Structure formats: structure tokens, C-alpha cells
Amino acid sequence: MTAIALPYARRRHGAALGIGAAIIVAWAVVAAFWPQLVPYEPDLLDPASRFLPPGSAHWLGTDQFGRDTFSRLLAGSRPVLLVAPAATALAVVAGALVGLAAGTYGGVVDEIVMRVLDAVVVFPSIIATVLVVALAGRSVTVMVLVIAASFVPIVARSVRAATLVEREKSYVEAARLRGERSWGLTVREILPNVSSTVIVEATSRFGDAIFAAATLSFLGLGQPPGSPDWGASVSDNRLWLQLAPWTVLAPALAIASLVVGIALVADALRGRWEAGRS
Amino acid sequence: MRELPRPFDRPGPPVAAKHVISAAAVPAMTRRTLLAGTGGGALALLLAACGTGDGVASQTGADTTAKASAPPRPGGTLRAGSPPPPTAVDPVTMYDGSAIAIVQLVAEYLIWLDRDFSLKPRLAEKWESEEGGKRWAFTLRQGVTFSDGTPLDAETVKASFDRLLDPDSKSAALSAFDTVLAKGGVSVRDAATVVFTLERAFSDFPYLVSAGNYNAVILKKDYAGNFTKKPIGTGPFLLESYDAASGATFTRNPKYWEPGKPYLDGVQIKFYADDQADLLALQSGEIDAQILSRPQLVGPLKGIGDITVDQVQGTGLTAFTLRTDRAPFDRKEARQAVAYALDRPGVNATVYDGIGALGNDHLFAPLFPAAPGDVPQRAKDPAKVAELLGGQPLSFTLTYDPPSKDYALTVQNQLKQAGIQVELEQRSSADFYGGDQDKDTPWLFSTANLVGWAGRATPSQFVIPMVKGGGVWNGSKYANSALDAAADAYDAAQTDDERKAQAEIIAKALHEDVPVIVSVWSGTVRAYNAGKFTGIQAHPSSYVDFSSVSQVV
Numbered sequence: 001m002t003a004i005a006l007p008y009a010r011r012r013h014g015a016a017l018g019i020g021a022a023i024i025v026a027w028a029v030v031a032a033f034w035p036q037l038v039p040y041e042p043d044l045l046d047p048a049s050r051f052l053p054p055g056s057a058h059w060l061g062t063d064q065f066g067r068d069t070f071s072r073l074l075a076g077s078r079p080v081l082l083v084a085p086a087a088t089a090l091a092v093v094a095g096a097l098v099g100l101a102a103g104t105y106g107g108v109v110d111e112i113v114m115r116v117l118d119a120v121v122v123f124p125s126i127i128a129t130v131l132v133v134a135l136a137g138r139s140v141t142v143m144v145l146v147i148a149a150s151f152v153p154i155v156a157r158s159v160r161a162a163t164l165v166e167r168e169k170s171y172v173e174a175a176r177l178r179g180e181r182s183w184g185l186t187v188r189e190i191l192p193n194v195s196s197t198v199i200v201e202a203t204s205r206f207g208d209a210i211f212a213a214a215t216l217s218f219l220g221l222g223q224p225p226g227s228p229d230w231g232a233s234v235s236d237n238r239l240w241l242q243l244a245p246w247t248v249l250a251p252a253l254a255i256a257s258l259v260v261g262i263a264l265v266a267d268a269l270r271g272r273w274e275a276g277r278s
Numbered sequence: 279m280r281e282l283p284r285p286f287d288r289p290g291p292p293v294a295a296k297h298v299i300s301a302a303a304v305p306a307m308t309r310r311t312l313l314a315g316t317g318g319g320a321l322a323l324l325l326a327a328c329g330t331g332d333g334v335a336s337q338t339g340a341d342t343t344a345k346a347s348a349p350p351r352p353g354g355t356l357r358a359g360s361p362p363p364p365t366a367v368d369p370v371t372m373y374d375g376s377a378i379a380i381v382q383l384v385a386e387y388l389i390w391l392d393r394d395f396s397l398k399p400r401l402a403e404k405w406e407s408e409e410g411g412k413r414w415a416f417t418l419r420q421g422v423t424f425s426d427g428t429p430l431d432a433e434t435v436k437a438s439f440d441r442l443l444d445p446d447s448k449s450a451a452l453s454a455f456d457t458v459l460a461k462g463g464v465s466v467r468d469a470a471t472v473v474f475t476l477e478r479a480f481s482d483f484p485y486l487v488s489a490g491n492y493n494a495v496i497l498k499k500d501y502a503g504n505f506t507k508k509p510i511g512t513g514p515f516l517l518e519s520y521d522a523a524s525g526a527t528f529t530r531n532p533k534y535w536e537p538g539k540p541y542l543d544g545v546q547i548k549f550y551a552d553d554q555a556d557l558l559a560l561q562s563g564e565i566d567a568q569i570l571s572r573p574q575l576v577g578p579l580k581g582i583g584d585i586t587v588d589q590v591q592g593t594g595l596t597a598f599t600l601r602t603d604r605a606p607f608d609r610k611e612a613r614q615a616v617a618y619a620l621d622r623p624g625v626n627a628t629v630y631d632g633i634g635a636l637g638n639d640h641l642f643a644p645l646f647p648a649a650p651g652d653v654p655q656r657a658k659d660p661a662k663v664a665e666l667l668g669g670q671p672l673s674f675t676l677t678y679d680p681p682s683k684d685y686a687l688t689v690q691n692q693l694k695q696a697g698i699q700v701e702l703e704q705r706s707s708a709d710f711y712g713g714d715q716d717k718d719t720p721w722l723f724s725t726a727n728l729v730g731w732a733g734r735a736t737p738s739q740f741v742i743p744m745v746k747g748g749g750v751w752n753g754s755k756y757a758n759s760a761l762d763a764a765a766d767a768y769d770a771a772q773t774d775d776e777r778k779a780q781a782e783i784i785a786k787a788l789h790e791d792v793p794v795i796v797s798v799w800s801g802t803v804r805a806y807n808a809g810k811f812t813g814i815q816a817h818p819s820s821y822v823d824f825s826s827v828s829q830v831v
Contacts, residue, residue: 045691047627051578064574065628065687220680225704226687239553243578 010275017268023261027254030074031081040068042075042228051244061246063237073250076228079217080258083140084209087147091209092202094148095155100194102156103163104186110160117153125150126219133221143222147212155201162194196273203266207259214255230255350828355544356811359556360569362522362549367506369495370441370449375570376549378492379822380520383528383545384425385495385511388416388435389488391735393590393817395645397484401430401496401512411479411770416487418470422535424498424510432466437499439464439474439487451493454486454739456750479770481777482736489821490735514540514825525549534825541813541828560585560805567806567814569822573631576805584809589633592802592818593643593733596629596685597744598795601725603755606672613792615666619696620689621658622797628688630798637796640785641740644799645818648737648774648781653789663696673699677720678728679710685728722753729753733800733819741765741784745793754793761787 030037039059046066054061060069102113129146136142166172167190175189216222217231230251237247363377369385372378388402402416422430442451443461458480465473476483487494498510506526509517512535515528528545548565550556557575559565568576571587579585600607600616607613617639626634635644638656642649678686683704690700705720710727713719721729734740743751747762761784768780788794804816813827 043691045624045628045688047621047624050628064684065691225683225702226690239575241554242557243575 010272013268013271013275016264016271020261020264020266020268023257024265027077027258027261028081031077034074034078038068038071038074040071042067042071043226044068051240053244054246060250061244063244063247064240069247069250072228072233073230073254076230076233076251077254077258079140079223079227079229080210080213080231080255083143083147083213083222084206087144087151087213088202088206088209090144090148091151091205092155092198095152095201096159096191096194096198098152099156099159099161100163100186100191103160104167104182104190106164113156114160117156120149121153126215129216129221138221138224140223143213143216147209147216150212151205151208155198155205158197158201159194162197163190166190166193196269200266200270200273203262203269207262207266210255210259210262349831350538350541350813350826351831352541352828353543354811354829355546356542356567356814356824356827357546357548357565358567358569359548359550359559359565360525361553361556362551366522367520368503369497369505370447370451370493370503372493373450375820376547379569379820380517380526380547381495381505381511382489382492382513382822383515383824384509384513384517385497386513387487387489387494388418388496389484390823391485391489391819391821393815395593395647395735395818397488401435402487405484407481407483409479411481411483411772412476414474414476414483415467416472416474418472419535420470422512423533424512425516425531425533426498426510427533428498428510430496430512431469432472433469434499435472435496436464436466438496438501439472439494441497441501442493449493451491453743453750454491454493458483458486481769481771482738485735488735490819492819492821515542515545518544523549536825540825542824545824560807563807566810568804570820571803571805571816573633573801573803576803577631577633579805584807585805586808587803587805588814588816589801589803590816590818591635591643591645592800593645593735594800594802594818595637595643595731595740595796595798596682596800597729597731597753598685598689598797599727599729599753600793600795601723601753601755602757602791602793604725606674607725610791611666611668612672613795615663615672615696616693616698617656617792617795618659618662618666619693619698620795620797621692622656624692625685625688626798629684630800633801633803634798635801637798638785638789639792639794639796640788641744641794641796642737642781642785646737648768648777650778650782650785652782653785656789658692660696663698667697671697671699673701674726675701675703675724676726676728677703677705677710677724679705679707679721681707681730682728689728722751724753727753733802737781738765738769741768745788756791756793758787758791 044067046062049058049062049066050064052058052062058068058070060073062068063072098113098117102110128150132146133142172185172189175185180188213222214231214234217227217229218235220235223229223232233251234248237244241248360376360379363372363374363380365371365374365377367377367380369381372381386400388400389405390398390400392398399419401419401422403419405414405416407414416435418430418432418435424430440461441447442449443455443459443463445452445461458476458478459474460477463475463477465475467473474483474487485491496512506517506520514531514534514536516531518527518529520526525546525548530540530543534540547569548559550559553572553575556568560568561579573589576587580587600613602608602613622636626632626636636655638653640653676686676689686702686704690702693700710720715722717723721727731740742765743749745752745754745756745761746765747757747759764780764783764787768777768784771777771780802816802818802820804814804820806814808830810830811827812830814824
């Protein structure tokens with residue numbers, strides 16, 4: 001990157017970071033305070049108001065039950081913003097620990113860990129999810145666990161790769177010569193230097209988790225029936241796509257906006273990290 | 279359409295009357311004429327209200343009055359959309375609407391169940407009861423041949439019913455004949471007469487050999503379960519090709535027994551796995567009609583272009599079953615409170631697009647001629663709910679499978695407004711209807727559940743299994759000896775007055791005790807392009823009779 005390009009790239013990354021963060025924060029605020037923001041009770045049925053198009057009474061129209069689409073859109077942000085961050089955090093912590101261990105110890109430990117992760121990766125995640133939900137039942141906890149489990153190998157591989165690079169560096173060798181034990185060395189010396197990888201992974205996986213949560217709900221494997229969850233709303237209303245497109249477009253665009261916001265943040269963080277390295 | 283509970287019960291008392299119904303005398307045999315023949319005059323008044331007029335069916339959309347009255351224009355191929363059958367198309371085991379439609383184009387019943395629940399002679403020209411309704415003789419139409427040239431005779435009809443009554447055949451009709459007709463009960467009197475000897479008197483027996491028992495089509499003696507490969511029947515069309523993924527094509531049967539029919543040269547059924555795709559195909563002109571229309575989807579098409587939506591009342595229902603032997607519904611007041619908390623017009627509008635008929639917590643649909651009219655219609659009454667609950671909170675878990683999801687959400691919301699908390703437990707259909715049928719299957723053993731029942735030809739097909747003591751599908755575990763006696767007497771009744779009297783006893787008991795909440799009786803619709811074809815009609819069970827369909831002149 002040239003000296004001229006660098007400030008431009010920083011400005012671009014800064015703008016992306018700002019826009020992305022604003023979108024995420026806005027939805028987070030909605031998720032936290034939707035009961036104070038909704039014009040109607042999201043679950044309130046009104047047979048006389050079925051399939052009303054967007055208007056002054058119902059800004060985003062109504063669905064087949066006469067429920068207010070705008071109110072359900074706001075209320076639907078909470079399930080997504082509960083599941084996705086929790087699943088991401090769990091996946092990043094577990095994946096980072098596994099990746100650090102594999103990268104630091106190497107040898108047999110690395111071989112075993114990587115082969116296990118390979119086995120997990122090749123098993124279709126959707127089939128695994130269906131199996132788990134069938135056995136454990138449908139709940140937020142199950143959603144978080146299955147999404148996190150599917151992301152752990154991805155995070156672990158990235159962190160392992162970064163760890164393999166870092167452990168060959170002289171500061172690690174110096175620490176070893178000082179007599180630091182493997183785990184202390186990993187936590188104190190390597191982890192801080194792979195933290196940027198972890199952060200970029202976290203933001204990337206966060207976007208994926210939004211999609212995964214929406215997909216599970218769309219397939220009926222996530223939230224309970226009647227939930228305003230966005231994925232479930234798209235699934236419930238797709239039959240009426242031609243008759244009442246607003247009932248599908250609103251939650252679909254909400255999912256898209258949140259994923260775009262997260263992608264902007266992830267892209268900006270990755271850009272800054274790469275710029276810092278260069 | 280899933281296979282759902284069918285009849286019946288123990289032998290009833292013998293009856294003395296003998297009645298004869300002749301197709302020659304009555305071209306279109308209806309339940310009205312059937313029972314009038316037994317001496318029941320009052321039923322005519324009842325049926326006047328339940329006939330084929332506006333009270334039963336209506337047609338909305340393009341103005342087809344002039345077109346419909348024109349003489350039929352022969353020729354043309356009708357293209358109809360339908361979901362792909364979930365299993366092999368076999369008349370003996372079929373249970374879904376698409377398979378039934380395919381079979382009904384090719385094969386026929388002794389009697390056709392028309393859209394107003396009248397019985398119309400088909401392969402049987404007349405039928406009569408003997409020994410007080412314990413034996414029934416059917417006289418076959420002469421000159422009918424199968425599409426391969428084999429003549430129809432009594433032995434063939436006997437073979438068809440022997441097959442349906444054989445437990446080894448995995449016949450889907452076995453439950454319909456349970457306790458009424460057993461294996462070995464069919465005999466041949468002469469080449470044109472088949473005799474059914476019942477296990478008990480049953481005055482509605484013709485309905486069980488009609489299309490109302492959709493598996494009861496007449497097939498050749500050597501039928502071996504390969505219907506789509508060797509599709510031989512007496513019906514108006516010949517199955518030319520069948521592909522489980524794409525659809526089926528049919529051509530006119532030149533040997534069809536009814537002169538001049540069918541008017542069409544052929545029929546093509548195209549499979550659409552998605553309802554939206556089926557609807558878009560109709561709108562775009564890719565198909566001319568739907569076999570299984572959904573009211574909420576086709577409702578908005580009414581009056582747009584040439585698309586017409588024909589609708590008819592039905593006898594299907596979603597049974598909201600409450601366990602009467604388990605808290606909280608072991609208290610009658612709790613059951614009644616739930617019934618009074620429901621906004622039935624709201625359920626009808628939300629779940630059935632407003633085409634259903636309000637239910638009154640008994641099992642006599644308005645379409646059934648014996649439906650009692652003097653049971654006050656139950657309506658939402660918050661004050662009554664509060665009085666019945668007496669300040670005690672009421673909460674329960676409602677178990678159901680995906681097809682009842684909309685109903686469940688509606689019920690949950692309505693009861694919440696009345697202060698009754700409902701937790702929804704959605705199971706997969708396999709799970710909901712699975713498990714040990716005598717011990718723990720959710721649809722028969724959960725505290726409260728929703729079960730979708732396809733339409734039935736007679737009320738006994740609901741009453742006997744669903745609420746009679748020891749009924750095979752008595753999910754409420756309801757027991758009422760007075761109702762049991764009335765149910766037996768209803769089946770054996772020979773006059774409409776007697777039948778109505780028993781129906782009233784049953785209906786009032788159910789209305790009072792509320793083992794099952796029936797909030798709406800479903801209606802059915804069929805959408806088609808009235809600019810191209812005429813004669814297409816909705817049917818309470820979504821059955822198909824395209825023999826009278828013709829191109830618009």
C-alpha cells in the first residue's frame with residue numbers, strides 16, 4: 001500500500017466502521033427497548049385487519065392474522081440479537097482455545113485436534129442441527145449451542161494458523177528461554193499477538209451467526225411458533241408473498257441490514273489490521 | 279390430506295322397515311329421497327335448508343352464467359395443478375387428495391357423493407336394505423366395461439370389497455368398515471347383484487360404499503397394486519402416463535358408459551410442490567384449474583380476470599380436544615370456559631378465510647341433514663368465562679402438529695385475552711400421531727390437542743370414534759352412557775324423526791359437556807379459469823368429477 005493510498009484506506013475503513021457500528025447499535029437499541037417502541041402488541045390478532053398494505057395505521061402493513069408487521073419487526077430483533085452474539089462468543093472462545101492449543105503444542109495434539117475438526121466440518125451442519133433439535137428439543141440454548149458448534153472449527157483453524165506463525169517468532173523463543181511454560185507462554189505471549197485474528201473472526205462469525213439463526217428459525221428449528229423472529233416471519237409469510245409482500249420483505253431486509261452492518265465492521269477491522277501489519 | 283379417523287361401533291338393535299331406492303325412479307339419488315322413502319316427511323323441510331342452494335355453495339369470480347347454460351362443447355384438454363402425491367398412487371391405500379383425484383378420473387364408485395352430500399348412482403343403479411338395514415343389495419348398471427373391455431359384474435365388485443376388507447391389503451378403508459362390515463360379508467346374488475351382510479343394522483351404509491369412502495373404487499379382480507402401471511377402470515378417462523415428479527396425463531375413455539361423456543379429450547395434472555407455484559401457474563395460464571385450492575390463497579383472486587373460485591360447505595374440522603379425565607379439564611366448568619372464550623367468527627376469518635360454518639361444540643355439521651337446529655349457538659362471553667373459572671387461573675399446554683399451527687396461534691391469542699394461558703407444543707406430524715396408540719400417542723393422550731379431521735360423509739364417522747365411550751380415537755376420554763345409547767340408536771334409526779331425535783341427544787350432551795370444541799366447520803374451494811372451461815366445481819372433500827367439464831363455447 002502506498003503512502004497516498006494509506007490515508008484513503010483508513011478514511012474508508014473508518015466510514016465503514018462508523019456506518020456498520022451505527023446499524024448494529026441501532027438494532028441493539030431496538031432489541032433492548034422494543035416494548036416501548038412498538039405501536040401495537042406484536043402478537044395481537046385482529047381478524048378484521050388481515051393483509052392490510054402499508055399505511056398510516058400500520059406502517060408496514062399487517063399479516064395473515066392481522067398482526068402489525070412493524071411491531072413484529074421491532075420485536076423480532078431481540079431473538080436474533082440474543083442468539084447470534086451468544087453463539088458467536090461461545091464459538092470464538094472455544095475455537096480460540098482449541099486453535100491456540102493445537103498451534104502451540106503441535107505434534108500429536110495438533111494432529112488429533114485438526115482431524116477431529118475436519119470430521120466436524122465435513123458433517124453437514126444442517127443435518128447435525130436437525131438431529132440435535134430432534135433429540136434436545138427446540139430452545140434458545142439449543143440454537144446457541146448448535147450454531148456455536150458449527151463455528152468452532154472455523155475459528156480454531158484461523159487461530160491455529162496465526163499461532164503457528166507467531167510461535168516461530170523470536171519473542172516466543174525468548175520467552176521459552178526465560179522458562180515460561182507452554183500454557184503461560186500461550187496466554188501471555190501468543191494470544192495478544194493473535195487477538196486481531198480473533199477479533200476479525202468474531203465479527204465475521206457474528207454475521208454468519210445472524211444468518212444461521214435466521215435459517216434455523218426459517219426451517220422451524222429455532223424459535224417457538226408465533227415468535228416474531230425474523231427468520232420465522234419470513235418462513236411463516238412466504239406463502240403470502242404475492243398477496244402481502246411486505247410481510248416477507250420487512251424481516252428479510254432487517255436480516256440483510258444487520259448482516260451488512262456487521263460485514264462493514266468486520267471489513268473495516270480487517271482492513272485496519274492489515275494496514276497495521278503493513 | 280392425511281388419513282384420519284373413520285368409523286364405528288357395536289351392533290345396534292334390529293330394525294324392521296325395508297326400503298328400496300331405484301335409480302330409474304330417482305335419477306339423482308339424494309339423502310333427501312333416500313330417507314323420504316322410509317316415510318320421513320319432516321326431513322324434507324330440514325333438507326330444504328341444507329340443499330344445493332345458496333346455503334351450501336357459491337361461486338365467485340367471472341360471470342359464467344351464460345356460458346354455463348350453453349350446450350357443452352366437446353374437446354380440449356384441461357390442465358390442472360396439484361401437489362405431488364406423497365406416496366404411490368394405489369386406490370387401496372391412498373389417503374391424499376392428489377392420489378384420490380388421479381384415481382377418481384380413471385375408476386368409479388358404486389355411488390358418487392355429490393357436493394351437497396346427496397348420493398348419485400354410478401356403477402350401482404339402485405340399492406335396497408333388507409332385514410331392517412342389516413343387509414344391503416346393490417344392483418349394478420348394465421353394459422359397463424372396464425377400459426380393457428372386461429365387463430363389470432357382481433364378482434368384480436365383490437373382489438374389490440374383499441380386497442378392501444382384507445387386513446393384509448393395508449387398506450385405508452378398513453377403519454371405515456370397522457364393526458359394520460367384515461371380511462366375508464360380501465356375496466354375489468346374481469351377475470348383476472351384490473349383497474352386503476353387515477355386522478349390525480346401519481342405515482347410512484350406502485355412504486360407506488360411495489365416494490364418501492374414497493378407497494371404495496371398483497377395480498378389476500386381478501388388480502395387484504400397480505395402478506399407475508396398469509390403470510384399468512370404468513371411469514371417464516384413461517391414464518396415459520404418470521410421473522411421480524411432474525404429473526399425469528389422461529385421455530378420454532371412448533368406452534365410457536355414459537353416452538356423450540366425458541366432453542373433454544383429455545386431462546393433464548401437473549404437480550407443484552409449492553402452493554405459490556400452483557397459484558402462479560393458474561394466474562399465468564399454465565394450468566386451467568386447481569385440484570386442491572387453499573381458500574386464503576385463492577380468495578384474493580375472486581373477480582380478477584377469468585379466475586373463478588367455487589366454494590362449498592364441508593364437514594372437515596379441527597377438533598380442539600380436552601382430556602376430561604385429567605386436570606384442569608376434569609372440571610366441566612374449565613372446558614366450558616375455554617369454549618366461551620373463543621371468538622368463533624374470528625377463527626373462521628383468520629384460519630378459514632371466512633368460508634367455514636360456525637361450529638357449536640357438537641359433531642353435526644350444518645351440512646349433515648340430521649344436524650339439530652335448536653342448540654343455541656355458543657359465542658364469546660368473557661363474563662361467562664369469569665363466572666365459570668370463579669377467579670381460579672387456568673393454564674394448559676396445547677399440543678398439535680404443523681397443519682394446525684394457525685389454529686393454535688389463534689386459539690392461544692384469543693384465550694390470552696380471556697385470561698387463559700396456553701403454552702403451545704408443536705410436534706412433527708410423525709411425532710404427534712406416532713407412539714403407542716394405546717398408551718402415549720400425543721394426539722390421543724395429551725391434556726389438550728388439535729386434530730385435523732378430513733370431511734366425513736356421515737356424523738357417525740365422527741361421533742363413534744371420537745366421543746363414544748371406548749371409541750378408538752376418543753382423545754378426550756369422554757364417557758357418557760346416554761350419548762353411547764343415542765349413537766347406537768342413531769345408526770339404526772329408520773325414520774328421519776327418530777334420527778333427528780337421537781342427533782339432538784348427542785349434540786346437546788356434547789354441547790354441555792364440551793369434550794371437544796368445534797369452533798368452525800371447514801369449507802372448501804376450487805379455483806379455475808372460467809373463461810376456458812365450465813362445469814368445474816368445488817367439492818366438500820375436494821373430490822374430482824371432470825366427466826361433465828367442457829370447454830366454454
